[in-house]
Amino acid sequence: MLSTGLLSTLDSEEELTAIMASEVAHFVLDHAIINVNKEVAREKRAAFWGGVVGGVLAAGEEYLMSKSEYYIPGTATAAVALISSAIFDKTSQRLGMTYSRDQEKVADQCAIDFLKMKNMQPSALASGLTKIKNYYEEHRDYYTLSKYGPYAEFDKRIERLGENKECTINHRYNKIMSTVNTFNSILMLNGKRYDDAALLVNKNIKNKVASDDDYVLLAKTNMALYNTEEKNNESLSLILKAKSVTDVPNLNTDKQEILALLRLNKQGKAASSLKEYIDHLSAFLDQTRSADESTWASTELNWANKLLQRISIL
Structure with a gap:
């Protein structure tokens, strides 16, 4: 699995190529098969595969129970790869991914x-691995990264690679991945990890590839x-x-503008924004053919009209 x-x-195709090449090499050299055969030899086959399936199902159920607070009509559902972190701990050894x-x-x-x-720059592997390490250190979860086989003794692994010259940031790569950053920011926001969500959006702004959704x-x-x-x-x-x-x-821009104006006690401007929001919702409701989106738009219309009446009374 390749995670978002x-x-x-x-920050570049070279770093991504380097990380993927190292993982593909394990596959080509049959490292997983060698390791998994050792694991199977130590356990009964039924228990072995039962543990794998059980881990995947448990992680899948945990993911499906989550709810999204940030709704954008047309946004794709979160990829199945999101369950990978939940199954990695117990199944990595069973799947032969704890490399020597x-x-x-x-x-x-x-x-x-x-x-x-x-x-390509040979230093891209060390550069990419260092950024992975820095990410986990910044999130105070370096122990999780370093205790697993592929990432154990991470510092020594990077040091062994020699020169760690950071690759030049690739604008084309960052432009392509800007939507991935936005998507991940939404996930962080839903998980109430607000600082992490802001970091991802600011990366798009810094790289001059930000969209209206990012702002x-x-x-x-x-x-x-x-x-x-x-x-x-x-x-x-x-x-x-x-x-x-x-x-x-x-629609998200419209609603957030209303909320910001109300916080600033600018009821008159909030009323104008509400009317614009109602018009956009009505147009959206006329065009959509999705039952879920129609339900959402109808609920929002009800909220907007009630709020507009309340502001008018005040």
């Missing part, structure tokens, strides 16, 4: 040779963390920036 988290952590130090050395050397053959997400995380006049004005500025980068109506 990895795609967001790296010698196996890791051979796979890394294969990756470096492949990079050279493709006229709305940043405003949303800002408002979740703070409720001061200064921060609310900052959030409103982000929302206006979101509206300026596209001519296409964005």
Whole structure:
């Protein structure tokens, strides 16, 4: 599985190629088969495969129970790869993915040779691995990373690779992956990991590939963390920036603008934004053929009309 988290952590096709090449080398060299045969030899086959299936099912059920708070009509459902972290602990050994130090050395050397053959920077492997390490350290979860086979003795593995020259940031790569960053930011927001959500959005802004959704997400995380006049004005500025980068109506932008204006006690402007939101919702409801989206739009219309009446009374 190739996780969206990895795609967001790296900054170039060379780094991604290097990481993938090292993992593919394990497959080509039959490391997993060698290791899994050793594991099967130590256990009964029924218990072995029963543990794998049980782990996958348990992780799948946990994921399916989650709910999304941030709704964008048309956003794809979270990929099945999200369950990988839940099954990795108990099943990695059973699937033969706990590689030995010698196996890791051979796979890394294969990756470096492949990079050279493709006229790519050999240092891309060390650069990519360092960014993975830094990600886990920043999230104070380096123990989780370092205790597993493929990532055990991570520092020594990077040191063994030699020169760790960070690869040049690739604009094309970051442009392609900007939607992945946005998607991951939504997941972080749903999990109330607001700082992490903001980091991903700010990466898109820094790389000059941000969309209107990114600015709305940043405003949303800002408002979740703070409720001061200064921060609310900052959030409103982000929302206006979101509206300026596209001519296409964005229902999330409309609603977040309303909430920001209400926080700032600007009822008159909030009423105007509510009327615009109602118009956009009505147009969306006329066009959609999805039962779920129709239900959502009808619920939002009811909320918007009630709020508009309340503001008018005040």
